[in-house]
Amino acid sequence: MKPIEVFITFPDTESARKVARILVEKHLAACVNIVPRVHSVYRWKGQIEEDQEALAIIKTFPSHFEELCREVQMHHPYELPAITGIPVELLPQKVANWLNESMNI
Numbered sequence: 001m002k003p004i005e006v007f008i009t010f011p012d013t014e015s016a017r018k019v020a021r022i023l024v025e026k027h028l029a030a031c032v033n034i035v036p037r038v039h040s041v042y043r044w045k046g047q048i049e050e051d052q053e054a055l056a057i058i059k060t061f062p063s064h065f066e067e068l069c070r071e072v073q074m075h076h077p078y079e080l081p082a083i084t085g086i087p088v089e090l091l092p093q094k095v096a097n098w099l100n101e102s103m104n105i
Helices: 013-025 062-075 093-102
Strands: 004-010 031-044 047-060 083-087
Touching (some): 004 062
Antiparallel strands (some): 031 047
16 A cells, blocks of 8 residues: 655644644554744635644555544644645655554554
8 A cells, every 4th residue: 555645734833743643643644744834825714824834744544544634633723724645656665664564554
């Protein structure tokens, strides 16, 4: 099974870290990388907004995506967290093995 990377923005690093720990502890993610400062420009409720956010990059599998989304929505401070999953096409076998082991697959 090919993994996916899931991208989610958070209002700050602390909320991203909280959700990251939950996802890894529950074996919904093998790893979460947090980029502490990204500048986001987006439309929300008819207005163009700009914010500094933290970006979480999550390594997981498609079979875990729906449960991961439910868990994120329970703990994320935003009303509508933007969750995007992208298939990973190329991956060294040793990294694939580590992902499988980390998630008990």
